Amino acid sequence: MASLSCCTPFSGQRTRWVVLEINRAEITPYKSFNKRCMKIRAEVNFVNGEEAKRLIGEEGYTVLDVRDRTQYDRARIKSCYHVPLFVENKDNDLGTIVKRTVHNNFSGLFFGLSFTKLNPDFVKSVREQFSTDSKLLLVCQEGLRSVAAANTLEKEGFQNLSCITSGLQSVKPGTFDSIGSTELENAGKAGLVTIQGKISAVLGTVLI
Known part of the structure; x- marks a missing residue:
């Protein structure tokens, strides 16, 4: 059995990835390809906010939010399901403790990001x-985690997967009904970066 991957562009920002499984036993120099020796294994569509x-x-797609709990709580699409691709890493081995401490003092402080690891129960959940055969629209904040999640689910046999290109940060305000303390496109902003403009203004005033 061999696999062949190809990318076929469509109009707009929509791209379709198709993975084909080809049975070598059915292919000889005297026999051309035919539909019976090809099986569509999966396809992942990449769409913008309006197409989503x-x-x-x-088309009856269900939204599957794969962001971490913090971003999900800040803002999410109404009636979505939540299965995070990454979960907070609370392991207590020495190496993890050191990495978590460094992370919290830098990335955690400035960007409000939790120290995470891959969710071992993602596929199971x-x-x-x-x-x-469910139709799933996978969403995350920047578009990277949803692609990784789609690739993982595709390998597990899921057939109808779509992702928003560049994630929720690229979606225009009001595109989806949402709930939370902020807009969907701003759910990834936290920590000192959210007030850096104010800090710069104060410092500028002091210097002047």
Whole structure:
């Protein structure tokens, strides 16, 4: 059995990835490719915010939010499901403690990011809630985690997967009904970066 991957561009920002499984036993110099020896294994669509909204409203896609708990709590699409691809790393071995301390003193302080690790139960949790033929729109803040999650689920047999290009940070305000303390596009902003403008203004005033 061999696998062949190809990318076929469509109009707008939508891109479709198709993975084909080809049975070598059915291919000889005297026999051309045919539909019976090809099996579509999975496809992942990459769409913008407006197209994502259409997938939900017209094609019955369900939103699966794979962000960490902190960003999910700040703002999320109404009626979405939440299965984080990464979870907070609370391991207490020496190496992890050192890394977590360094992280919290820098990235955690400035960007409000938790120290995380891959969720070992990600696939299991998704399988408990969805069948492999479910139509899933995977979302994260920047678009990277949703792609990683889609690749993971594709290998597990999920067939109908879509992701928002560049994540929720690229979605125009009001595109989706959301709940939370901030707008969807701002859910990734936290820590000192959220007040750096004010700090700069104060320092500038003092210097003047």
